Every structure is written in structure tokens, then in C-alpha cells.
Amino acid sequence: MDIIPAEQGDSFLGETPPSRNSRNILNSTQCYIQDVEGKGRGVFASHEIPAYTDIETSPVLLFTSVEYEDHGRHTLLDHYTFKWRDGRMALALGLGSLFNHSQAPNVSYRLEPGTESIRYTTTRRIAPDEELCIFYGHSLWFQAVDIPNTVLAEEAPDDEWGGLSRLQGEDEDDIYDVSLTDGDPDDLILEHNLPFTRLKLIDDEAEDELSAVQTEPAWVVDIPDPKYIASLLKWLKQVGYDTPALTHLKRIRKTGSTTTLLLSTVSSTPLVPQLPAEYSLPAPYTLQIPQSAALTQIALQHKTTFWPTIYAPRKKFEPQPWSRAKVRWARDAMRTVIEEANASKTGGDLPIAAHVPVPFDEETREATQMTHSITAHDTRVSTAHPLHHAVLNLVRLVASQRAAASTPDVTNTAANPDDTDGRNGAHYLLTDLTLFLSHEPCIMCSMALLHSRVKEIFYLSPMKKTGGCGSIACLPKLPGVNHRFTIGQWKPFATQKRGLDSMVIEEDIDA
Ligand SMILES: C[S@@+](CC[C@H](N)C(=O)[O-])C[C@H]1O[C@@H](n2cnc3c(N)ncnc32)[C@H](O)[C@@H]1O
Incomplete structure (x- = not known):
């Protein structure tokens, strides 16, 4: 194969190369990439997208944690990889690695181990040319552009504890003393500037707060006429579908003009549920629903993308400032x-x-x-x-x-x-x-x-x-x-x- 010299290669076979800022549609749901001030590249919607729409499925590359520790962590990949369910590290291909972080994300995502991919779904209606952002978690390694000045940030404008990259490798004793002796003792220190890392004790769920939602398939049915809701809820009880296994979810979801009733999980009802004939309901179908209640507001937003979920914060283990x-x-x-x-x-x-x-x-x-x-x-x-x-x-x-x-x-x-x-x-x-x-x-x-x-x-x-x-x-x-x-x-x-x-x-x- 001939190696194309740099200038020639840059000219993209004689045509003008596409610029990072031109609106090149890059996936089947018409998303495009554009530079955003202070963030690098970001993913954008080229047209209005309804809430709860799958906008991207990105296959992932998986690394063992050893491979990652020894190599990946020391490279640019560190900004793009995250923990897969089984402890391996994952790099999303496609557009997956280019979603920026937002404190108020408009996209949630779900790891799909079966296909080794990640599915990205809108959490609300998206306006044309709006940036599509996900939530990376609470411990960011960069100064996020869109985070509003929260109380914590305001009270500790620059606590001089510095970012990890600045402090690591510095060769002075008691480097932290400088900031500790100065400054108001009552200032709250941001989580990522604390001198320790807290281990998560509520394993899976706590992880879910920060990354992907764990889901399972469930049977649902669209109700053509909302006046049937009350009697259908009664019917659910009579037939035993009203089990405690689903108490973390609401039974009814309204999207636009469609009202949908949650029947039961597929694991408890493997065959298509038989519906009462008098309501002339359409055939039930399956959807992914969250497996647990939302512990935080952010999780609530993510989980509700799949199905309206109950908010049940567990105060006891929430980290104190x-x-x-x-x-x-x-x-x-x-x-x-x-x-x-x-x-x-x-x-x-x-x-x-x-x-x-x-x-x-x-x-x-x-x-x-x-x-x-x-x-x-x-x-x-x-x-x-x-x-x-x-x-x-x-x-x-x-x-x-x-x-x-x-x-x-x-x-x-x-x-x-x-x-x-x-x-x-x-x-x-x-x-x-x-x-x-x-x-x-x-x-x-x-x-x-x-x-x-x-x-x-x-x-x-x-x-x-x-x-x-x-x-x-x-x-x-x-x-x-x-x-x-x-x-x-x-x-x-x-x-x-x-x-x-x-x-x-x-x-x-x-x-
Ligand atoms: C997974 S990449 C996202 C795509 C990236 N912007 C790019 O151009 O390749 C993560 C990196 O994007 C940047 N980033 C993501 N969200 C950001 C935000 N809200 N504010 C500033 N930088 C952000 C940070 O540099 C972060 O390390």
C-alpha cells in the first residue's frame, strides 16, 4: 500500500477535508460532532428528537483491568474509558466516546453486556442543534464547563488543594499544609479535593448512580382509553401482577398521548400475559425497566428514561461534605x-x-x-x-x-x-x-x-x-x-x- 505524504493525505483525495466544525452527520439518528468551547468535541442533534429515543448504539472495546493499569491509564485513553460491569475497562466506539458531561444530562445510557455495546437514550425532548450530554459521575478529573456554581463551589472557590495531576509527583513535604493553614476553616472542600477516596459500600446500586442503569425486561401494554386505568389497576391486583417486586416503579407511564400500563417482569411471567377481553387492549410487548428505585435525583432522571421510577434517597450512606x-x-x-x-x-x-x-x-x-x-x-x-x-x-x-x-x-x-x-x-x-x-x-x-x-x-x-x-x-x-x-x-x-x-x-x- 502506498503511503500518502502528509499534505496529500490531508487533502482527502483532492477534496476539501471535512472540518471538525462542519455538520457532518455521523450516525443513523443524524447526530453530528462539533467543537464546544472549553470541552473539545461534543455530540449534537441535527433535528428535534423526542424524549426516550435511542440515539446511538456504540460497540465497546474491552480491556482487562491489568492491561488498563499497566498501559491504558497512562495514555489519553484514560479520559475515555470507564468501568464495565465485570471489572474490565471499556472504550466506546462510534459516537459513544464523544458525549460530554453535564450535571443536567439530556441523555442516559445503558451497558448491554450481551452485545458488548452501550445504548444512549434521550431523557427529554431535544431541540435542533442542542448538545447531547451524559452524566459522568460526581468525581470529575477536569473543570466542567456547564456546572453551575453550587454552594460547595462558591464556598471553596480555590481551596488550593489542587487537582490530582498538579500535585502528583511534586516533591515537597507537607505540600497540603499550604492550603490547610490558609483559608476559612468552615469552607467545604470539594469531594475530589479531599485527601482520601471513599469506597462505595452499596455496591451495584451506588455504581448505578454514577454510570449505567441496571434493567430487566417487563411486559407492558398501551391503554387506548385512560378511563380504563382504575379498573385495570384493580385487575392487576386480582391476577397477582401487583407484586412487591415492582413497587419501585410507577404502574402507568404517559408519553405524549400514549398511556402504558406495566404488567409484570418477564422473569416472573415468561409467557405473554393474557389480558381481560372487555377492554379490547392491543397485544402486550416488552420494555426494559430499572431494577431498583432511584437513590439520587440524577439516577431518577436516568431511570425514568426507561420507566417512571420511585425516588428513594438513602441518606445514611450518602457522603457528608x-x-x-x-x-x-x-x-x-x-x-x-x-x-x-x-x-x-x-x-x-x-x-x-x-x-x-x-x-x-x-x-x-x-x-x-x-x-x-x-x-x-x-x-x-x-x-x-x-x-x-x-x-x-x-x-x-x-x-x-x-x-x-x-x-x-x-x-x-x-x-x-x-x-x-x-x-x-x-x-x-x-x-x-x-x-x-x-x-x-x-x-x-x-x-x-x-x-x-x-x-x-x-x-x-x-x-x-x-x-x-x-x-x-x-x-x-x-x-x-x-x-x-x-x-x-x-x-x-x-x-x-x-x-x-x-x-x-x-x-x-x-x-
Ligand atoms: C469522553 S471525552 C468527551 C469528548 C471530548 N470532548 C473530545 O473532544 O474528545 C471526555 C473529555 O471531554 C472533556 N469534557 C467532557 N465534558 C466536559 C465539560 N462539561 N466541560 C469541560 N470539558 C469536558 C474533558 O476533557 C474530558 O476529559
């Missing part, structure tokens, strides 16, 4: 951990440490009666006891210090009739407390933390081969556990570099 003062508190706690880990090593033990600071907010300080911080380190070597891990030592220390404070004579509970805590083991509880750790705890320690009812933990070094809080397992995520604690992985460059090197331990040690 952090102020600059709270970040300082956490940074100081993490420093103590690093110092303790290093002291442990100097004393001949493993450099693994755990620390519970006095709670940041007054309410928790009062509720927990935690008036001073408690720190422990691993003592497996010095005590020749294989179970003396830092976490277990710390839980024991908390218990013994509390017991000492409340019951001088712990053997004589009769003398202390009010000491119900001591008798039922509540001294060991870390309820409402935050734990800072040098290393991700092993399975045994993670289980101990579950029992201890700790509120949240932050660890610095993930333990890929032994960690029970996100690496080989994530105990608080297991189905059936009776307590969940939240987990934050500290960004190593978010703290001083001094002392970090000596904290490195063998990968297969249980921390």
Missing part, C-alpha cells in the same frame, strides 16, 4: 499514625499503627465520652503473639481505658450497678468513632472492626494480598453483615512524605 477544619483534623490524625508506625519499627515491631482521635464534632465527643485520643501499634514481634495486630491492640486499649475510667474494680460489678457497659461488653464498642490506620486491615481485623461498630476508617496503604476492606474482600459490603462502616483510602501524596518509606511492609503480611 467535609470542611477545611475537619480535613486538618484528619490530616493530623494520619500524621500520628505515621509517627506511631515508625516508632513501632524503631522498637523492633512491624510499622503498622492504628489511631482513634478525639471526635471532630462536639456532639460525637459528648456521645462517645472520648476526651483523649488512643493510639496503638502492632506488637506481634515483641510479644511473640500472632494476634497482636494494631487494630486488635487498639480495640483492646479503648476497652481497657474505658473500663478503667468507669469501673475501678472491674471484678466487682455488684459494686457498680450502673456499669451495664462493662457487663455487656460495650466498652469494646467504637460506635461513632473514626479510626485512622497505616495499612488496610486484614480480614480478622476487619471483622473485629465490624463487631466493634466503628463508624468509619481511613487507611493509607492498601494491602492487595491480605486486605479485608477493599482489596481481597470488603467485609462491610458482605450481604447479611449486621453493621457497615465506611472506608476511605488516603491519598499517599496528601500527607507528608517523611516516614512513608519506612512503613512499607511485605505484601503478604496481614496488617
